[in-house]
Amino acid sequence: DQQVKQNSPSLSVQEGRISILNCDYTNSMFDYFLWYKKYPAEGPTFLISISSIKDKNEDGRFTVFLNKSAKHLSLHIVPSQPGDSAVYFCAASDPGTYKYIFGTGTRLKVLA
Amino acid sequence: KAGVTQTPRYLIKTRGQQVTLSCSPISGHRSVSWYQQTPGQGLQFLFEYFSETQRNKGNFPGRFSGRQFSNSRSEMNVSTLELGDSALYLCASSAGPTGGNYGYTFGSGTRLTVV
Numbered sequence: 001d002q003q004v005k006q007n008s009p010s011l012s013v014q015e016g017r018i019s020i021l022n023c024d025y026t027n028s029m030f031d032y033f034l035w036y037k038k039y040p041a042e043g044p045t046f047l048i049s050i051s052s053i054k055d056k057n058e059d060g061r062f063t064v065f066l067n068k069s070a071k072h073l074s075l076h077i078v079p080s081q082p083g084d085s086a087v088y089f090c091a092a093s094d095p096g097t098y099k100y101i102f103g104t105g106t107r108l109k110v111l112a
Numbered sequence: 113k114a115g116v117t118q119t120p121r122y123l124i125k126t127r128g129q130q131v132t133l134s135c136s137p138i139s140g141h142r143s144v145s146w147y148q149q150t151p152g153q154g155l156q157f158l159f160e161y162f163s164e165t166q167r168n169k170g171n172f173p174g175r176f177s178g179r180q181f182s183n184s185r186s187e188m189n190v191s192t193l194e195l196g197d198s199a200l201y202l203c204a205s206s207a208g209p210t211g212g213n214y215g216y217t218f219g220s221g222t223r224l225t226v227v
Contacts, residue, residue, distance in 0.1 A: 043218030
């Protein structure tokens with residue numbers, strides 16, 4: 001059973017427009033949510049996180065929104081740049097098991 | 113400050129063989145986790161070590177094992193390799209107990225191909 005789901009395997013966006021990546025989860029006990037970006041042949045790198053007690057966190061062009069009632073989070077990138085083209089993983093922290101549970105990833109392609 | 117170092121970067125093995133992958137975490141990090149990445153499956157959690165103890169284990173068969181040394185370096189072993197074990201194996205270290213807002217720092221991974 002996939003506790004963290006990214007239902008869109010890929011997304012294409014024009015440069016300068018907004019990219020919205022979505023993530024759904026099933027466990028209401030998850031206490032932190034993180035986004036990672038991964039380029040080919042590299043390990044994932046941390047992008048931004050949000051605590052379950054907040055509904056928004058912003059860092060430059062990146063904003064993460066959390067809707068706890070819907071068990072849904074999204075990552076907004078504004079404006080999108082070609083260098084943002086990568087695979088994005090969302091992850092949830094499970095306080096009961098000391099691990100992060102990752103989604104399957106969304107491949108973002110920003111078109112110049 | 114050196115990042116997480118994984119060796120080797122690439123590996124080709126024959127079905128039935130065994131393999132050992134190595135991970136050196138960021139200096140001072142005591143938690144090391146291992147993940148398997150395959151297309152369409154995302155990052156699947158293998159196990160986590162903290163202070164030489166396996167604290168958590170994912171849903172992988174017993175052919176997958178690991179250990180952590182007193183210097184926090186970790187190794188992962190896969191015995192009796194199968195074709196389906198071909199994947200990118202990622203190691204991640206964390207400054208604090210895994211979970212919460214500590215996050216991970218990932219290594220670049222070891223690409224294992226089983227033929």
